[in-house]
Amino acid sequence: MRSELAVPMTARGKLVGVIDVQSTRLKAYGEQGRSMLSLIGSRVAGRPLRTLAYNRRVDRQNRTLRTLAHLVARVSAILDLDELLTKSPRLHAR
Numbered sequence: 001m002r003s004e005l006a007v008p009m010t011a012r013g014k015l016v017g018v019i020d021v022q023s024t025r026l027k028a029y030g031e032q033g034r035s036m037l038s039l040i041g042s043r044v045a046g047r048p049l050r051t052l053a054y055n056r057r058v059d060r061q062n063r064t065l066r067t068l069a070h071l072v073a074r075v076s077a078i079l080d081l082d083e084l085l086t087k088s089p090r091l092h093a094r
Contacts, residue, residue, distance in 0.1 A: 003028035007037045009045035016045050 001022040009017040019041045023029070029037075 002026045005029040005033060005037060007034065007041045009041040011045040011049050016048055017041075019044075 001024065003023040003025055004020065005022075005028075006018055006020040008015055009019060019037055021029070021033075021037065
């Protein structure tokens with residue numbers, strides 16, 4: 001490589017990555033290239049953090065849905081109303 005341009009990717013004041021481009025041409029990147037790459041880096045940098053937050057929300061929703069499905073299965077397995085009413089306060093404890 002004869003030319004290289006690297007710009008930091010920061011999100012919320014933290015370094016989350018680096019964009020690095022290389023060329024076989026000498027002095028391939030000027031101020032316009034640096035500005036463009038910096039703009040791209042600033043736009044892309046927040047995506048990993050937003051993806052992480054989204055994944056956490058999805059995981060939390062999945063746990064809630066699994067718990068609800070488990071409770072529904074236990075409740076629907078009880079056919080006798082008196083038995084259901086007796087066990088209902090204890091179902092959430094397990």
